[in-house]
Each structure stands twice: as structure tokens, then as C-alpha cells.
Amino acid sequence: MPPTGTDAGSTVPIRTLVLGLLGYALLALGGVGAGGTLVRDPLIADTALTWVRFGHGRDLATAVLYIGLALAVWAWVRLGREVHARQVGARGVLAVIGAWVAPLVLAPPLFSRDVYSYLAQGNLALNGLDPYQVGPAALPGTLTDNVSWVWQNTVAPYGPLFVLAAKGVVAVTGENPVTGVIAMRLVMLVGLGLACWAVPGLARHLGGRASTALWLAVANPLILVHLVGGAHNDLLMVGLMAAGVLLALERRHAAGFAVVTLAAAVKATAAVALPFLVWVWAARLSGSPGRRFLRAGAAGVAVFVGVFAMTTVVAGVDLGWVAGLQTSSTIVNWLSLPTGAGMLIHWLVSLVFDVSNGPFVTVGRLLGSLLLAVVAVRQWWRSRDGGPGAVRRCALVLLAVATLAPATLPWYFSWPLVLAAGLAWRLPALVPAVAASVWLLLVTFPSGDTALNSWGYLAGATVCAGLAAVSLVRPDPLRLSDGWATRSRSAP
Known part of the structure; x- marks a missing residue:
């Protein structure tokens, strides 16, 4: 058996890769009619393609999207079996991730409309308005028109680094929501790249396997569909957080604190990791426990204050985002x-x-x-x-x-997942993890509306999640291949 944290297989699973690629391509295609669509899409408005947004056209787009989602989940579970059997290593999983992400880059927002809020907040900052004081409705226009009514008058709850990033995106793309969504997604993909780099290193320190960690925390359709397809800023946050934690474990403590601070400057949740990194730093110092804690704590606070202050000054904002954190209670x-x-x-x-x-x-x-x-x-x-x-x-x-x-919200569970994926996961523990991931993936409708009050739909989602989980340990749990083989043998 290979040592902990390493992988025996380096093969790229072509069939699994192609299966998932087809699934994500269908997701992107179906999203044109059934995703978080624009109020007025400049690409298809006044063309013969508008039918895909209404009536039977939208029904067809929804069907295509869910077929793609089923193929994506199937491919992920199949990849999990190959990883567990050590047929595919970390490099193979990374190749699969790269292929699966490609169709999502150009897709409309999937299972969320939050990216339109990001763009509108960046537009506020670009035009000299404070997104911590006013909501998107303060600046009417194309970007604001696509923001959900719930958030029209809501101030931004995000940190200065993210406001700076959103401002930069709008400065490049203007009020074109299509190119704005793609550019914002490319910014978020920096987080995916950081996660791909950090997760194997975390597995090395936490006793897990790099391939299993990448499969669970990055190739997971909960991550790819919601964070990449939905273009959520949580992707940038978790990537920076994972990278910072790894740097701290690698004894680069000041750098680790700085990177996790940048994660908190995207979304405040990442700050949860900082007090734990104080203990990591203190354990490497000499002296009494109290003295080590004070030295590490003082150094950590100095790094945090310096990096956060610099980010705030460069972004040209203040600490108004702290009050904005309360906006999530609207949900x-x-x-x-x-x-x-x-x-x-x-x-x-x-x-x-x-x-x-x-x-x-x-x-x-x-x-x-x-x-x-x-x-x-x-x-x-x-x-x-x-x-x-x-x-x-x-x-x-x-x-x-x-x-x-x-x-x-379902994608919030990416926060612990990116760190916990590096643990030594055994197959019995991976089964409920698959079930939870698939269920959380499904409890939002493609348009971004919640499905948590649609009990019949949730029952179906629960069945699908259970089937996916069982498939990890028992391929073809419905014995469909047996039935096909029986019919083939009985054919003349």
C-alpha cells in the first residue's frame, strides 16, 4: 500500500472524464433557458432563440439541464470508485477537474443569481457610491435590473478585497452582464486553482490521500455546479483559506496569516481559521505555553491588521461591511x-x-x-x-x-469541506458525504430559487442522493446491467 498522502495511479480516466464533460456541457446548454437567466439577454433577444426561455422551450431546457446534472453526478461517483481503488491518482483527478470546469466557464449563472448582485455592487464602487451604504437600486441600469428584488436595497456584506475585485471586473466589462458574469467567474476560478494546489498538501499533513481529497473537495459537483457554475465568491474565499492554512502547516506562519486574512477580506467566514492558526504558530515557538501563545497571537494580529488595512485602503472603502453581515438574516x-x-x-x-x-x-x-x-x-x-x-x-x-x-445556503458546506477533505477518509464515511453533497446540490432550483419547501421534489432529491451514495460502494445498485445482459442473451 502506498504511504499516506500519496497515490498509486496516475492514469487519466478517459471514459469518466468524457461522461462528466458531457454532463457539464449539457448543464451549460440547459442553463441558457433554465438557469439564472438575464431579464434581457443581449445574445438571444430579438432572435429565434427566445423560445428557450418560455413555456415548452424552458421545459426542454430544464430537462437538458437535469440530464446533464445526472451525468455529472454519475461521473463523480464513478471517479470516486476509481480513486478508492487506486486506479486514479491526484494528477488524474486534476485532469478531470480541468475538463469538467471548461464548459462551466461560459455558462449562464447556474442555481443562483448572486453574481448579478456582485456586478451591481462593483458598479456602485466604480461610480463613486459606497456599496456598504447603499444597495444596487441606488444606481439603476442593466446590471441592477438583473439583481433579485430581495437584494435591490441591501448593502454588500463582503470584504474590501471582493469589492475591489468586483469593481475591477465592471471596469473591464462595463454594463454588459454576459461578459461580466464570465469575467467574475474567471476571478472566482483563482480560488479553484488555489484549492487544487492546497488540498493535496493538506492531505499530506492531515493523514489523507491527495486523490481522495481532490475528488471530495474539488471535483465534487456541489463545488463545481454551485461555486463555479453559480460564480459564488465562496470559491475565492475557500481557495485562499485552504492555501493560507497549508502555508501555516508548512511553517510559513506569517504568509499563512496574510493569505487567510485575504480570504476574510473576501468573506468574513474565513476569519474563523485565524485563532486556530495562532495555536499552530505557537506550537513551533520556544518558551512557556503562555509566552508562546502571546508571541504568536501578537504576530498574527499584526499581520491581520496590516494586510486588512492595506486591502481596505486600496479598495477605497471602510468597515461598513461589518454591519452588512446582518443582511443574511433576510434568508x-x-x-x-x-x-x-x-x-x-x-x-x-x-x-x-x-x-x-x-x-x-x-x-x-x-x-x-x-x-x-x-x-x-x-x-x-x-x-x-x-x-x-x-x-x-x-x-x-x-x-x-x-x-x-x-x-x-447549500454551498456554505464548502467551507468545512475544503479543510476536512484532507483527513483520512474511509469508505464508510465517504458514503454519507456523497449523499449529503448530492442532496445539497439538488435543494436549489436551476433558476436560483430554493426547493426547500417543495416536499415532493425533496423526496425525489433524497432518493437520488441515496442512490448516488450506494453507487459509490455498489456499482449499478438498481441492477440495470443485469437486466440488459439478460435481454441480450434472450434475443434471437
């Missing part, structure tokens, strides 16, 4: 466990009393925040030995943030 769905608990209790009470759900959701979220604080402090304190153990506990806290925060 109310039961994927957030505290919110879901409040909704469930309200439903039970409403069987007897006619009351608003607001207080129940508020109390649920308050209790969830308290529980999250307890979990975070407890896990941080247990990370005092530093090293890989601190990273494992950091991933656990990121999982707690994703599930216990007031608002949760």
Missing part, C-alpha cells in the same frame, strides 16, 4: 438548524394558536448563536497542541458555522 429556511427548529415549533404552536413565526425564529437563532459560540470556544481551546489537530477542529467549527448560523 429564512430550515437548512439553518436553529431557524428550522424555530419554524417547526411555530408550526406546532400554530395548530392551536394563531401567532407569527417571527419570535420563534428569532429565539431559535439566538439559541443557535449561543450554541455556536460554545462549540467554537470549546474546539479552539482543545486545539492548544497546534499542528494538524487544530486544523481538524477548525473544520469542525466551520461545519458548526454552516449549520448553526442564522442563515444557511
Whole structure:
């Protein structure tokens, strides 16, 4: 057996690659009619192709998209079997990822419309308005027209580095939403590249295999469809965060703190990793435990303040994004466990009393925040030995943030996944990971609307997720090939 963190197979699985490539190409094609489409698409407006956005045309586009999604999931599970059998190594997985991403680069936004908000916020900054003070509606135009009504008057909750990136994209592409989406996606792909570089290194430190980690955290359709296809800035954040954590594990502590700070300057969630990196740094210093902690903490704070301040000055903004973090509370769905608990209790009470759900959701979220604080402090304190153990506990806290925060969206689970993928995953643990990934992939409609209240659809999504998970350990669980072979033998 090869040593931990290495891979025996270097073959590129051509059939699996082509299967997934076909799936993602169909996803991109179906997204033209069924994805997060533009209010007025300059590429097909006033042409014979407009039929794909309405009626039976949209139904056909939706069918094509879901066929592509099924092929993409099938290819991913098949790749997982090949990785587990050590037929495919890290280089083979990277080749597959590159091929699968290619069709998504030019695709319309898939399963989300958030990228239009990013562009509108960049347009505000480019025109001298503060995206931390006003929402997209303050600057009417083509970009603003495509922002969801929920976010029209909402200030940006993102850090200065992301505002700077969005501003730069709009400076290059102007108010053309098509080229703007593609350019924004290319910026996000920097995060994918960083993840491809960092995840194998994390596996080396955390005891896992590089090929398994890449398959689980990067080739995963939850990541490719939602973060690449949806062009979410979470992709840039997790890539920077993973790279920074790896640098810290490689004893380049100041550089690690700087890169994770850049991740937090995209989206504040990445800052969760910084206190854990203090322990990693302290473990490599000499002296008493208290003295080592103070030295590492002071150095880490100095790096954080310096990098964040520089980024803020270059972006030309202030700290208004801190207040903007509250905007996510607008999202109310039961994927957030505290919110879901409040909704469930309200439903039970409403069987007897006619009351608003607001207080129940508020109390649920308050209790969830308290529980999250307890979990975070407890896990941080247990990370005092530093090293890989601190990273494992950091991933656990990121999982707690994703599930216990007031608002949760499916792609939030990429936060812990990019770090946890480097652990020594055994096949029994990978089965529920596949099920969760596929289920989270499916609980949003291609247009970006949530499917969490469509119970019949969710039942189907659960069946599909279970089938994908079983397929990881038992190819062809429905025994379709046996039936085909039987019919072939009985044919004259």
C-alpha cells in the first residue's frame, strides 16, 4: 500500500472524464433557458432563440439541464470508485477537474443569481457610491435590473478585497452582464486553482490521500455546479483559506496569516481559521505555553491588521461591511438548524394558536448563536497542541458555522469541506458525504430559487442522493446491467 498522502495511479480516466464533460456541457446548454437567466439577454433577444426561455422551450431546457446534472453526478461517483481503488491518482483527478470546469466557464449563472448582485455592487464602487451604504437600486441600469428584488436595497456584506475585485471586473466589462458574469467567474476560478494546489498538501499533513481529497473537495459537483457554475465568491474565499492554512502547516506562519486574512477580506467566514492558526504558530515557538501563545497571537494580529488595512485602503472603502453581515438574516429556511427548529415549533404552536413565526425564529437563532459560540470556544481551546489537530477542529467549527448560523445556503458546506477533505477518509464515511453533497446540490432550483419547501421534489432529491451514495460502494445498485445482459442473451 502506498504511504499516506500519496497515490498509486496516475492514469487519466478517459471514459469518466468524457461522461462528466458531457454532463457539464449539457448543464451549460440547459442553463441558457433554465438557469439564472438575464431579464434581457443581449445574445438571444430579438432572435429565434427566445423560445428557450418560455413555456415548452424552458421545459426542454430544464430537462437538458437535469440530464446533464445526472451525468455529472454519475461521473463523480464513478471517479470516486476509481480513486478508492487506486486506479486514479491526484494528477488524474486534476485532469478531470480541468475538463469538467471548461464548459462551466461560459455558462449562464447556474442555481443562483448572486453574481448579478456582485456586478451591481462593483458598479456602485466604480461610480463613486459606497456599496456598504447603499444597495444596487441606488444606481439603476442593466446590471441592477438583473439583481433579485430581495437584494435591490441591501448593502454588500463582503470584504474590501471582493469589492475591489468586483469593481475591477465592471471596469473591464462595463454594463454588459454576459461578459461580466464570465469575467467574475474567471476571478472566482483563482480560488479553484488555489484549492487544487492546497488540498493535496493538506492531505499530506492531515493523514489523507491527495486523490481522495481532490475528488471530495474539488471535483465534487456541489463545488463545481454551485461555486463555479453559480460564480459564488465562496470559491475565492475557500481557495485562499485552504492555501493560507497549508502555508501555516508548512511553517510559513506569517504568509499563512496574510493569505487567510485575504480570504476574510473576501468573506468574513474565513476569519474563523485565524485563532486556530495562532495555536499552530505557537506550537513551533520556544518558551512557556503562555509566552508562546502571546508571541504568536501578537504576530498574527499584526499581520491581520496590516494586510486588512492595506486591502481596505486600496479598495477605497471602510468597515461598513461589518454591519452588512446582518443582511443574511433576510434568508429564512430550515437548512439553518436553529431557524428550522424555530419554524417547526411555530408550526406546532400554530395548530392551536394563531401567532407569527417571527419570535420563534428569532429565539431559535439566538439559541443557535449561543450554541455556536460554545462549540467554537470549546474546539479552539482543545486545539492548544497546534499542528494538524487544530486544523481538524477548525473544520469542525466551520461545519458548526454552516449549520448553526442564522442563515444557511447549500454551498456554505464548502467551507468545512475544503479543510476536512484532507483527513483520512474511509469508505464508510465517504458514503454519507456523497449523499449529503448530492442532496445539497439538488435543494436549489436551476433558476436560483430554493426547493426547500417543495416536499415532493425533496423526496425525489433524497432518493437520488441515496442512490448516488450506494453507487459509490455498489456499482449499478438498481441492477440495470443485469437486466440488459439478460435481454441480450434472450434475443434471437
